[in-house]
Amino acid sequence: MDKMPKWADVVLVPVVSLLLAAIISVIVFVAVGQNPWEALKLMAYGAVGTSDFLGYTLFYATNFIFTGLAVAVAFHASLFNIGGEGQVLLGGLGAAIVCLFVPWPHWTLALIGGGLAAAVFGALWVVIPAYLQARRGSHIVITTIMFNFMASGLLVYMLSDALRPEGQMQTATAIFPDRTHLPSLNDVAGLFGSDLFGRSPVNVSIFIALAACVGVWLLIWHTRLGYQIRAFGQSESAAKYAGISAVNITMIALLISGGLAGMMAVNNTMGINTPQLVDNAAGGAGFIGIAVALMGRNHPVGIIIAALLFGALYQGGAELSAATSIPVQIVVVIQALVIMFTGALDQMVRSPIEKMFMRRSRAAAAGE
Amino acid sequence: MDFFTIVQLGDASIRMAIPLLLACLAGLFSERAGIFDIGLEGKMLAAAFLSAAVSFSTGSVWVGLFAGIGISIVLSIIHGLASITFRGNQLISGVAINFFAAGLTVVIAQGWFKQGGRTPSLSGAARFDGLDFPGALTRVRDKMQASPGMQFYSEFVSGHSILVYIGLLTVPLTWWVLYRTRFGLRLRAVGEAPEAVDTAGISVVRLRYAAVIICGILCGIAGAYLSTAVQAGFTKDMTANRGFIALAALIFAKWRPWYALGACLLFGLFFAIDNRFQNIQLQVIWIMVLLVGASIAMTVYALRREKIDVLVLGGLSAVLTAVAIMTWVGSTGEDIGAIAALFETVKVPSQLIQSLPYLFVVIVLAGFVGKAIPPRAGGEPYIKER
Numbered sequence: 001m002d003k004m005p006k007w008a009d010v011v012l013v014p015v016v017s018l019l020l021a022a023i024i025s026v027i028v029f030v031a032v033g034q035n036p037w038e039a040l041k042l043m044a045y046g047a048v049g050t051s052d053f054l055g056y057t058l059f060y061a062t063n064f065i066f067t068g069l070a071v072a073v074a075f076h077a078s079l080f081n082i083g084g085e086g087q088v089l090l091g092g093l094g095a096a097i098v099c100l101f102v103p104w105p106h107w108t109l110a111l112i113g114g115g116l117a118a119a120v121f122g123a124l125w126v127v128i129p130a131y132l133q134a135r136r137g138s139h140i141v142i143t144t145i146m147f148n149f150m151a152s153g154l155l156v157y158m159l160s161d162a163l164r165p166e167g168q169m170q171t172a173t174a175i176f177p178d179r180t181h182l183p184s185l186n187d188v189a190g191l192f193g194s195d196l197f198g199r200s201p202v203n204v205s206i207f208i209a210l211a212a213c214v215g216v217w218l219l220i221w222h223t224r225l226g227y228q229i230r231a232f233g234q235s236e237s238a239a240k241y242a243g244i245s246a247v248n249i250t251m252i253a254l255l256i257s258g259g260l261a262g263m264m265a266v267n268n269t270m271g272i273n274t275p276q277l278v279d280n281a282a283g284g285a286g287f288i289g290i291a292v293a294l295m296g297r298n299h300p301v302g303i304i305i306a307a308l309l310f311g312a313l314y315q316g317g318a319e320l321s322a323a324t325s326i327p328v329q330i331v332v333v334i335q336a337l338v339i340m341f342t343g344a345l346d347q348m349v350r351s352p353i354e355k356m357f358m359r360r361s362r363a364a365a366a367g368e
Numbered sequence: 369m370d371f372f373t374i375v376q377l378g379d380a381s382i383r384m385a386i387p388l389l390l391a392c393l394a395g396l397f398s399e400r401a402g403i404f405d406i407g408l409e410g411k412m413l414a415a416a417f418l419s420a421a422v423s424f425s426t427g428s429v430w431v432g433l434f435a436g437i438g439i440s441i442v443l444s445i446i447h448g449l450a451s452i453t454f455r456g457n458q459l460i461s462g463v464a465i466n467f468f469a470a471g472l473t474v475v476i477a478q479g480w481f482k483q484g485g486r487t488p489s490l491s492g493a494a495r496f497d498g499l500d501f502p503g504a505l506t507r508v509r510d511k512m513q514a515s516p517g518m519q520f521y522s523e524f525v526s527g528h529s530i531l532v533y534i535g536l537l538t539v540p541l542t543w544w545v546l547y548r549t550r551f552g553l554r555l556r557a558v559g560e561a562p563e564a565v566d567t568a569g570i571s572v573v574r575l576r577y578a579a580v581i582i583c584g585i586l587c588g589i590a591g592a593y594l595s596t597a598v599q600a601g602f603t604k605d606m607t608a609n610r611g612f613i614a615l616a617a618l619i620f621a622k623w624r625p626w627y628a629l630g631a632c633l634l635f636g637l638f639f640a641i642d643n644r645f646q647n648i649q650l651q652v653i654w655i656m657v658l659l660v661g662a663s664i665a666m667t668v669y670a671l672r673r674e675k676i677d678v679l680v681l682g683g684l685s686a687v688l689t690a691v692a693i694m695t696w697v698g699s700t701g702e703d704i705g706a707i708a709a710l711f712e713t714v715k716v717p718s719q720l721i722q723s724l725p726y727l728f729v730v731i732v733l734a735g736f737v738g739k740a741i742p743p744r745a746g747g748e749p750y751i752k753e754r
Contacts, residue, residue, distance in 0.1 A: 028472065031476065031479070032475055032476060032478070032479030033479060034479075080457075080459055080460075082459075127683070128684065128730070129730075131676070131680040131681075132730070132733060132734050135676065135677065136734055136735045137735075138734055138735065139733070141459050142406075142612075142615065142616065142619065142729070142733060143730055143733055145406075145612050146612075146616070146727075146729050146730050146733075147726075147730070149609060149612075149723065149726045150723045150726050150727065153719035153720065153723040153726075154719065154723075156719050157717045157719040161717065248676075287463075287467065290460075290463060294460070325479075326475065326478070326479075327474050327475055327478045329472075329474040329475050329485070330471065330475050331471070332467050332470055332471030333467075333468060333471035333475060334471075335467055336464045336465070336466075336467035336468035336470075336471060337464075337468070339460060339463060339464040340446075340461065340464035340465075340468070343456065343457060343460035343461070343463075343464065344451070344454075344456035344457055344458075344460045344461030344464055345449070345450050345454055345456055346454075346456060347455055347456055348449075348450075348456075
């Protein structure tokens with residue numbers, strides 16, 4: 001046997017990477033004079049301690065499932081879509097326009113319309129980077145970074161000028177009509193007489209996120225297109241030789257990726273307690289998607305787990321910063337460490353584990 | 369616009385261009401050796417923080433500068449470990465370094481100084497002050513009344529901090545190192561054909577680490593310049609995407625030192641214009657000509673290519689034309705006819721001006737303004753043959 005068992009690849013390597021990230025995080029906590037154990041307890045309480053906190057964790061996890069899937073689909077085609085942040089912003093613009101200017105009779109229809117608009121806007125925002133990558137060979141990473149900056153400029157312009165109602169101070173759109181407001185999970189739980197999620201904004205779009213996971217799983221592993229995407233990602237030259245069009249696959253994979261990122265906006269515009277599009281609505285979720293996809297090994301199940309973890313981290317970090325003097329940016333540090341260890345330093349973690357298994361299997365073979 | 373305004377604009381452009389230039393040359397060393405580095409931003413930010421923090425606590429800006437360079441080198445070595453030793457994905461490593469610096473600077477600044485993630489203000493010897501050349505005027509009123517030559521000398525040549533002059537000197541130095549030394553030749557070779565360098569018995573790993581460390585030094589100076597010369601102290605996210613714009617300038621400069629100076633000055637000018645003229649107005653007709661002209665050019669180009677080009681570029685043209693027509697319709701009113709509206713002026717949104725560098729980069733990357741060819745082995749880890 002020259003490979004390590006599958007469980008080691010799927011479980012052991014990510015866990016060791018996370019442990020390394022955790023060790024460095026502990027050092028950071030100590031360096032700023034915070035007891036790491038106390039901090040962990042505060043974060044855990046902040047993430048799942050009350051029904052409100054739990055709801056917020058799930059709300060953020062919904063965001064991260066969408067952006068994580070977006071990054072993962074592009075990764076399968078060996079493309080690095082770092083532009084999730086901008087695509088989310090544009091998705092929000094799409095959802096806002098549809099919600100503000102179409103008189104929806106019921107929230108279910110608004111969900112379909114808003115979701116479609118968000119996905120289309122998100123996908124459109126990646127068309128030019130995708131086209132330039134496919135046809136002109138311009139590097140997708142640099143172009144999508146540039147499009148992130150342009151998206152935030154466009155959003156600030158739209159929110160402070162075109163879409164801001166007269167006399168409103170906040171740079172935001174008007175509050176959407178009531179019939180486009182998605183019911184929160186607490187409303188759903190309320191039907192059964194429970195108060196599970198408190199006043200948190202977690203809403204029915206979490207089911208859309210889970211459906212998107214199933215959709216991506218079907219797409220990547222059970223369709224011809226998914227096969228082509230993976231083949232292209234594994235070896236571009238082999239895929240071309242097999243008659244797969246590089247231009248088409250690059251475009252399609254990135255459009256799906258952009259659409260998924262855009263759909264996140266349904267959650268953070270139509271789903272929040274006062275449904276509207278506010279400035280900086282993405283809040284870094286597009287970038288957390290990178291960490292989520294890397295940690296979840298680009299598989300929907302892994303992404304759900306990683307998204308829950310990051311949702312807890314995000315919410316717990318917010319509560320930690322409210323309770324102590326540690327700023328909320330501690331979450332960004334942990335996110336960076338996860339990206340570093342599960343992404344760039346993967347080989348550092350993997351090769352000792354691989355060697356260990358090889359040595360053991362060799363010893364077992366010698367013993368027979 | 370009088371002569372003094374132009375001189376002031378030039379002065380501001382240089383000031384804005386220096387951090388871009390240093391970061392751009394940092395990226396140049398790294399990428400010429402085959403290591404992509406999108407972590408320039410993070411290294412600058414970390415250096416900006418630590419140099420301000422150390423300058424404040426020691427009272428000496430030079431100690432601060434070296435501390436900034438030190439932390440930047442540490443991050444560079446981490447990037448080197450990930451991308452050279454462990455052959456990881458260089459882009460992902462760069463992303464991680466950016467977030468690491470963005471988060472950690474604020475967390476530690478809060479932990480040390482408790483001022484909401486910033487360092488205390490620097491003054492006196494804890495800051496780089498402008499150097500006034502002999503005979504240069506220092507007061508704005510004197511300068512405004514001086515002769516054009518004197519204005520140029522006092523405002524444009526004199527009065528910058530020493531790091532500006534160091535930054536400008538780095539350009540010929542980089543050129544000399546890259547094109548006139550053995551080290552430079554090998555460095556360029558390792559970015560194009562590492563296997564050839566290896567065959568010649570030169571260590572690819574050592575060369576790449578050297579390049580990455582030089583990159584760290586230059587990013588460190590850039591960061592220190594921001595927090596100890598431009599501003600008096602560190603504030604959250606103070607690099608404001610300069611690391612990415614420097615990368616863009618690097619591509620625009622086609623990975624050459626002198627072109628890098630030009631590209632950074634151009635981007636510096638964009639920022640200076642944006643800072644100075646908050647309210648830029650254009651006649652509608654020029655907007656129409658610009659947007660419709662671009663649309664027609666793109667459509668004509670696309671029609672001679674394939675279906676996908678027609679689809680994408682045609683769609684983009686439609687959007688641009690729609691924006692142009694909307695601007696036109698928007699400025700017509702009851703008392704203004706359609707033709708008269710063409711000569712109305714409209715304010716160009718400041719967000720658009722701020723986005724211009726990014727837009728420019730995308731156009732450059734698209735390869736319609738001359739093809740930019742990166743070092744051939746860029747982004748790929750080198751695996752030694754056995």
